[in-house]
Amino acid sequence: MSKREKKVKAVPIWLGILVFILAVIVGAASKVFIKPAWAKQYAIQWSDEIGTRKTDLDYGEGAANKFDLYLPKDNTHASYGLVVYLHAGGFTSGDKAGDKEMLSWLCSKGYVAAGINYTLRTDVNSASVLSQSNEIKAAIPIVIEEAEKAGYHIDKLTMAGGSAGHCLAMIYTYRDGAQAPVPVVLTFGAVGPSCFYQEDWGIYGLDQNDEACAGMFSVMAGVEITAQEIQDKTYLEKVKPIAAAEWVSSNPVPSVVAYGTCDKVQPYLGSLRLKAALEENNVDFQYFELPHSGHGLQNDDTVNRQWMEAIETYLERYMPVR
Amino acid sequence: MSIEAKRIIVIAALVVIGFVLGRLAVRAFMNMLLGGMLFGGNFL
Numbered sequence: 001m002s003k004r005e006k007k008v009k010a011v012p013i014w015l016g017i018l019v020f021i022l023a024v025i026v027g028a029a030s031k032v033f034i035k036p037a038w039a040k041q042y043a044i045q046w047s048d049e050i051g052t053r054k055t056d057l058d059y060g061e062g063a064a065n066k067f068d069l070y071l072p073k074d075n076t077h078a079s080y081g082l083v084v085y086l087h088a089g090g091f092t093s094g095d096k097a098g099d100k101e102m103l104s105w106l107c108s109k110g111y112v113a114a115g116i117n118y119t120l121r122t123d124v125n126s127a128s129v130l131s132q133s134n135e136i137k138a139a140i141p142i143v144i145e146e147a148e149k150a151g152y153h154i155d156k157l158t159m160a161g162g163s164a165g166h167c168l169a170m171i172y173t174y175r176d177g178a179q180a181p182v183p184v185v186l187t188f189g190a191v192g193p194s195c196f197y198q199e200d201w202g203i204y205g206l207d208q209n210d211e212a213c214a215g216m217f218s219v220m221a222g223v224e225i226t227a228q229e230i231q232d233k234t235y236l237e238k239v240k241p242i243a244a245a246e247w248v249s250s251n252p253v254p255s256v257v258a259y260g261t262c263d264k265v266q267p268y269l270g271s272l273r274l275k276a277a278l279e280e281n282n283v284d285f286q287y288f289e290l291p292h293s294g295h296g297l298q299n300d301d302t303v304n305r306q307w308m309e310a311i312e313t314y315l316e317r318y319m320p321v322r
Numbered sequence: 323m324s325i326e327a328k329r330i331i332v333i334a335a336l337v338v339i340g341f342v343l344g345r346l347a348v349r350a351f352m353n354m355l356l357g358g359m360l361f362g363g364n365f366l
Contacts, residue, residue: 027344294357
């Protein structure tokens with residue numbers, strides 16, 4: 001018998017291929033479904049042991065103007081901190097239900113937590129980041145009122161979110177926070193766009209020109225911006241209402257943020273402007289940069305963990321459960 | 323080396339290589355959508 005024949009006999013080719021394909025599938029599935037052990041503590045499954053959940057409460061006339069309220073089981077405190085967590089989805093998709101585990105975790109720590117929906121941009125409506133930020137602004141007093149009705153006196157507010165939700169949380173914190181019904185004491189989140197400079201946003205489609213940029217910024221800002229305004233930089237005033245970093249000085253609230261250096265969805269360069277604004281205004285902040293990750297913060301578990309631990313630390317520092 | 327030992331070694335090698343490539347494939351796909359580097363940071 002030749003050597004070649006012996007090898008084939010050791011592992012038949014069909015068996016080798018089958019084993020390899022199965023191993024690839026198991027490897028891929030392990031990457032998708034198995035989360036790091038440390039992350040599990042922040043993704044709590046809701047149960048009545050945690051508290052009470054009120055869903056789809058109205059805060060406006062729009063079909064999307066709904067919020068969920070998570071009330072902790074211990075209702076004996078004189079006052080509570082409220083954490084509003086706004087969902088991700090590129091301003092065009094997503095739902096508060098997607099943050100159920102995060103909201104459950106916050107509630108399990110003793111906070112009143114709320115997830116707020118906002119009118120998403122579609123092909124047939126004119127919703128924008130500006131209109132969404134105004135919806136959130138309108139929702140906050142009603143969320144607080146609802147918590148008060150349930151017997152939870154709210155005395156502090158933390159605004160948080162992921163991606164688009166982080167953007168809206170920052171806008172509320174820095175732009176509107178000074179007029180909030182209760183003091184906004186903290187904001188945290190990840191990968192939210194905080195400013196809109198043409199030179200940062202190399203992400204507006206294949207046509208990297210002023211018209212394409214004007215089109216994208218017009219949609220986001222909810223106002224008409226022309227290519228000429230892009231050229232002469234007057235667009236900056238028009239995007240200011242949705243540029244959270246430009247408002248830090250109005251309400252310099254402690255902040256914990258995380259950004260991926262390789263982000264393809266929102267510009268990393270913009271996050272550096274936010275960091276500079278936080279430094280200039282002497283904000284107590286933590287800025288986490290994930291050097292191998294993009295918009296999902298998916299490749300840097302060590303930094304991701306540090307970011308979540310910093311959130312816990314800042315929550316305990318600025319909104320302790322009493 | 324017996325043929326059984328050879329079989330185990332070859333299959334084990336295929337399992338390890340396949341597992342690693344499966345994880346890398348997911349990472350590459352996620353990086354394509356969201357941005358990110360293929361190596362560095364997390365193990366695989």
